[in-house]
Amino acid sequence: MTETVRIDGDRLWDSLMEMARIGATPGGGVGRIALTELDRAARDLFVSWCRDAGCRVRVDRMGNVFARRPGRDANRPPVMTGSHLDTQPLGGRFDGIYGVLAGLEVVRSLNDAKIETEAPLDVAVWTDEEGVRFGGGMIASGVFAGIYDVDTGLARTDADGITIGAALAAIGYAGNEPVGGYPVDAFFEAHIEQGPILENESTPIGVVLGAQGQKCFTVTVTGEEGHAGTLPLTERRDALLGAAQMIAAINAAAFECDPLPVVTVGSITARPNSRNTISGQTVFSIDSRHPDDATLVGFAERMRERCSEIATAAKLEIDFTLISERQSISFDPGCIDAVRSAAGRLGVKSRDIFSGAGHDACQLNRIAPTGMIFVPCEGGVSHNERENARPGDLAAGCDVLLQVMLERAGAV
Numbered sequence: 001m002t003e004t005v006r007i008d009g010d011r012l013w014d015s016l017m018e019m020a021r022i023g024a025t026p027g028g029g030v031g032r033i034a035l036t037e038l039d040r041a042a043r044d045l046f047v048s049w050c051r052d053a054g055c056r057v058r059v060d061r062m063g064n065v066f067a068r069r070p071g072r073d074a075n076r077p078p079v080m081t082g083s084h085l086d087t088q089p090l091g092g093r094f095d096g097i098y099g100v101l102a103g104l105e106v107v108r109s110l111n112d113a114k115i116e117t118e119a120p121l122d123v124a125v126w127t128d129e130e131g132v133r134f135g136g137g138m139i140a141s142g143v144f145a146g147i148y149d150v151d152t153g154l155a156r157t158d159a160d161g162i163t164i165g166a167a168l169a170a171i172g173y174a175g176n177e178p179v180g181g182y183p184v185d186a187f188f189e190a191h192i193e194q195g196p197i198l199e200n201e202s203t204p205i206g207v208v209l210g211a212q213g214q215k216c217f218t219v220t221v222t223g224e225e226g227h228a229g230t231l232p233l234t235e236r237r238d239a240l241l242g243a244a245q246m247i248a249a250i251n252a253a254a255f256e257c258d259p260l261p262v263v264t265v266g267s268i269t270a271r272p273n274s275r276n277t278i279s280g281q282t283v284f285s286i287d288s289r290h291p292d293d294a295t296l297v298g299f300a301e302r303m304r305e306r307c308s309e310i311a312t313a314a315k316l317e318i319d320f321t322l323i324s325e326r327q328s329i330s331f332d333p334g335c336i337d338a339v340r341s342a343a344g345r346l347g348v349k350s351r352d353i354f355s356g357a358g359h360d361a362c363q364l365n366r367i368a369p370t371g372m373i374f375v376p377c378e379g380g381v382s383h384n385e386r387e388n389a390r391p392g393d394l395a396a397g398c399d400v401l402l403q404v405m406l407e408r409a410g411a412v
Contacts, residue, residue, distance in 0.1 A: 002115065002403070002406050002411045003345055003346070003403065005109060005110070005113045005115065005402065005406075006109070006399055006402075007105045007106065007108075007109040007395060007398045007399055007402055008105065008108070008109060008112070009391055009392070009394070009395030009398075010391075011105060011108065012101060012102065012105040012391075012394060012395060012398055013391045013394065013395075015049070015101045015104065015105070016093060016094065016097060016098065016101055016394070017093075018045070019042060019045060019046075019085075019093075019097055019101065020093040020097070022038055022041045022042045022045065023038040023042070023087065025090055025385055027090065027385030027386070028093075028385050028386070029087075029090055029091055029092050029093065029384065029385025029386070029387060030087045030091050030092060030093055030097075030385075031087060031088070031089045031090055031091060032085065032086055032087045032091070033086060033087070033089065033130075033132050033133050034086035034127060034128035034129075034130065034132065034133050034134065034167075035063070035086075035127070035128065035133065035134075035164065035167035035168060035170070035171055035173075036133075036171070037171065039085065039086055039171065040171035040172065040173065042085045043065060043085060043125065043171075043173060046065070046067075046085065046100065046101075046104070046125060047065065047067070049104055050067035050104060050107070050123065051067075053067075053069070053104065053107050053108050053111060054069065054111065055067035055068055055069050055107060055123070056068045056070070058175065058177050059173055059174075059175025059176075059177060060144070060175045060177040060178060060179045060180075061150055061154065061174070061175055061176065061177065061178065061179050062127050062139075062140040062143050062144070062150065062153055062154070062164070062168075062175075062179050063127040063140060063164075063168040063173040063174065063175060064124060064125065064126055064127055064140050064141070064144060064175075064179065065124065065125040065173070066080075066122050066123070066124050066125075066177075067104070067107070067122065067123045067124075068120050068121070068122050069107045069110070069111075069117075069120060069121040069122075069123075070120055071116070071117045071118050071119040071120040071121065071409060072116055072117070072118050072412055073118050073119060074120065076118060076119040076120065076185065077119065077182070077183040077184055077185040078119060078120040078121060078122040078184060078185060079117075079119050079120070079121055079122070079184075079185045079186050079188075079405050079408040079409040080121075080122040080123075080124055080184050080185075080186070080187045080188075080364075080368070081099070081102070081103040081106065081121075081122070081123055081124070081187065081188045081189065081190070081401060081405060082099060082100055082103050082122070082123050082124030082125060082126065082189065082360075083096045083097070083098070083099025083100050083103075083124075083125075083126065083129070083189050083190070083191060083359070083360060084096035084097075084099075084100070084125060084126050084127075084128075084129035084130070084360065085097055085100055085125055086127075086128055086129060086130050086132070087130060087132075088130055088132060088383045089132060090384065090385050091130075091383055091384070091385070091387070092377075092381075092382060092383070092384060092385065092386070092387020092388070093387060093388075094192045094377065094382075094387055094388075094389045094394075095191075095192060095194065095382050095383065095387060096129055096130075096191070098190060098191065098192055098375075098389070098394060098397075099189050099190045099191050100123065100124075100125055102190040102394070102397065102398040102401050103123035103124075103190075103401070104123055105398050106121070106123075106398065106401055106402045106405055107121060107123060109402060110402070110406075115406070115411055115412070116411070116412040117406065117409035117410055117411055117412060118409060118410035118411075118412060119185055119408070119409040119410060120409075121405060121409055122184075124360075126138070126140050126141040126144075126360045127139070127140035127164070127168075127173075128140060128164070129141070129359075129360055133158045133167075134156045134157065134158050134164055135156070135158075136156070137358065138358060138359075138360055138362070138363050139153050139156060139164070140153060140164075140179075141360040141363040141364060142363045143179045143180065144179050144180040144363070144364070144367075145180065145363040145364055145366045145367050146180060146366065146367060147363060147366065150179050153179075154168075180367070183368075184364070184367065184368035185368070185369075185408055185409070186332070186335055186368055186369045186370065186371070186408045187361060187364040187365075187368050187369070187370045187371075188335065188339075188361075188370070188371050188372070188373065188401060188404055188405060189359055189360060189361040189364075189370075189371075189372045189373070190372070190373045190375070190397050190398065190400075190401045191359060191372060191373070191374060191375075192374070192375055192376070192377040192382060192387070192389055193206055193353070193374040193375065193376055193377055193380070194356070194357055194377060194380070194382035194383075195356060195377075195380045195382075196379065196380030197351075197353060197380075198351070198353070198374060198375070198376035199376040199377070199378065199379070199380065201351065202349075203349050203350060203351050203376070204348050204349060204350070204375060204376065204392075204393050204396040204397070205339070205343045205348050205349065205350035205351075205373065205374070205375065205396060205397060205400055206350065206351060206352075206353040206373070206374030206375070207336060207339045207340045207343070207350050207351065207352050207353065207373075207374075208331060208336075208339075208353055208354070208355050208371065208372035208373065208374055209291075209330065209331060209336060209352050209353065209354055210291065210328060210329045210330040210331050210354055210355070211291075211328065211329040211354065211355040211356075211357070211358060211359065211362050212262075212289040212290055212291045212328055212354055212355065212356050213289065213290060213291070213292075213293045213296045213325070213326060213327050213328035214287065214288070214289045214296075214324070214325060214326045214358075215286075215288050215289075215296055215297075215300050215322060215324075215325045216285065216286065216287050216288070216322070216323050216324045216325070217285070217286040217288075217300075217303075217320060217321060217322055217323060218283060218284075218285055218286075218319075218321050218323050219243070219246065219283065219284050219285075219286060219307060219318065219319070219320050219321075220281065220282075220283045220318070220319040220321075221239045221240075221242050221243045221246070221281065221282045221283070221284075221311065221316055221317070221318055222239055222280070222281045222316060222317040222318070222319075223236075223237035223238055223239035223242065223278070223279065223280055223281070223314075223315075223316045223317075224237040224278070224280050225272060225277055225278055225279070225280035226277070226278040227276070227277070227278070228275075228276040228277060228278060229276065231278060236278055237278075237314065237315050237316055238278050238279060238314070239270070239271075239279045239280055239281050239282040239316060240270045240278075240279035240282045241279075241314070242282070242310055242311060242314045242316045243268065243270075243282040243284055245310050245314075246284075246306070246307040246310050246311075247265045247284065249303075249306040249307065249310060250263060250265065250286065250303050250306065250307070251263065253299065253302045253303055253306055254299065256302070257290070257295055257298075257299055259290075259291075259295075261288055261289060261290040261295065261296065261299050262288070262289050262290075262356060263286065263287065263288045263289075263299075263303075264286070264287045264288075265284050265285060265286055265287075266285055266287060267284060267285040268282065268283070268284045268285075269282065269283045269284075270282045271283075286303065288300060288303070289356060290328070291328050291354045292328065293327055293328050296328075300322075303320075304320050307320055308320070326358070329362050329365055331361070331365060331370050331371050331372065332365070332369035332370055332371060334369055335369050335370055335371030335404070336371055338371065338403075338404040338407055338408070339371050339372075339373055339400060339404055340352075342400045342403035342404050342407070343400050345403065346396075346399055346400065346403065348396050348399075348400065353374055355372065355374070359372065371404065373397050373400050373401055373404075374397070375389060375393045375394055375396065375397035376389065376390070376393050377389045378390070
C-alpha cells in the first residue's frame with residue numbers, strides 16, 4: 001500500500017523557490033556561502049519547517065543539523081537522508097538544497113498519509129559541503145564519518161583566519177551534540193546530476209553506482225625569460241609554450257582510454273606574466289577523474305610521460321607533483337538495488353550512472369550503507385546561476401526517495 005503514497009510536487013517546488021530567495025543573485029541563482037548570515041537564515045527556515053512537521057531538531061558540534069521524525073522503535077538506527085544548504089558564490093537553486101528539501105518533503109508526505117515507520121527518519125544538513133569558505137569541502141560530514149576529528153574540523157580557517165568553530169558560534173549553530181559515533185541504518189542523498197547524461201537520454205532517475213576516483217596534480221614548467229622582440233624562436237626556452245603543448249597532449253591522451261576519463265586544466269599562472277617577455281616559468285593544474293582506479297593510475301602515468309617528453313624536446317625543466325587523490329567509491333549494492341527497484345515500481349525510467357563530483361554521501365558511505373538518486377538538470381549546468389531542473393523530475397526523484405526510505409525504515 002505504501003507504493004501508492006506520493007509526495008506533493010507543488011509543495012516541494014514551492015519550498016525550493018522560497019529557500020532560493022535567501023541569497024538570490026541577479027542572474028537567477030543563489031550565493032549562500034557556508035556559515036554566513038545567509039546560511040544562518042537558510043538553516044533557520046529549514047529548522048522552522050521541520051519543527052512545524054513535528055520533527056525534533058538537534059545540532060552537533062560541527063553545526064550539522066538533524067531533524068528526526070520519530071519511529072515506533074526509538075532504539076533502531078535512523079534511516080537518514082539529506083545534503084547541504086550552502087552554495088557556490090554564483091551557484092544554483094538546486095545543488096544540495098534539493099536533497100535537503102526532498103528529505104523534508106518525505107517527512108511531510110508521510111505525515112499527510114498518516115504512515116508511521118518502525119525506525120526513525122533523519123533529515124540532515126551538512127555544514128560547508130562546497131568548501132568555498134573553508135577549503136576542502138565535505139569537512140563536517142567527514143568528521144561525522146570519522147575521517148577527521150572534531151578539533152581538526154573546528155580549527156579549519158577561512159581566508160581571514162576565522163575558524164569553523166568561531167563562525168558556527170557567530171551564527172548560533174555551534175551545537176552541543178557529539179558528532180557521529182552512533183549507527184545509521186542507511187543514508188540516501190537525492191541530488192541533481194550536475195551533468196547532461198540523464199537529460200540527453202530523457203531519463204528522470206539516475207541510479208548512482210558510486211563516485212569517480214580523482215587525482216590532482218600541479219605541473220611546474222621552467223624555462224628562461226627573454227625579450228619578446230630580440231630572442232629568435234630557435235633559441236627560446238618558453239615555459240608557457242611548453243605548458244600549452246603539454247595541456248594539448250594531456251587532452252589527447254584522455255581519448256586513448258576506454259571508457260574516457262575526464263581531465264581539466266583549470267588554473268594557469270605564467271611568470272613574469274608580461275606581454276613582451278618570454279615566460280620563464282608556467283604552473284598549471286590538472287584535475288583527472290575516472291570510476292576505475294587502475295585506469296586513473298595508468299592515465300596519470302601517461303600524462304606524466306607525455307609532459308616529460310615535451311619538456312625534454314623543448315629544453316625545459318618540469319616538476320609533476322601529485323597534490324591530492326581520492327579513490328573511487330562504490331555505494332552499497334542493497335541501496336543501489338532499492339533505488340533501481342523503487343523507480344521500476346513507480347514506472348519511472350532509470351539508468352545506472354556514476355557521480356563525477358564528490359558529495360556528502362561519499363563520506364557517509366564509510367560508516368553506513370549508502371545510495372544516491374540523481375535527477376536531470378537542464379543542459380547539465382551546475383555551479384552556475386543558470387542551474388535549473390524541471391519540477392516533474394524533482395518530484396520523481398523525491399518519490400523514489402520516499403519509497404527507499406520506507407523500505408529501510410519499515411512502514412507500520
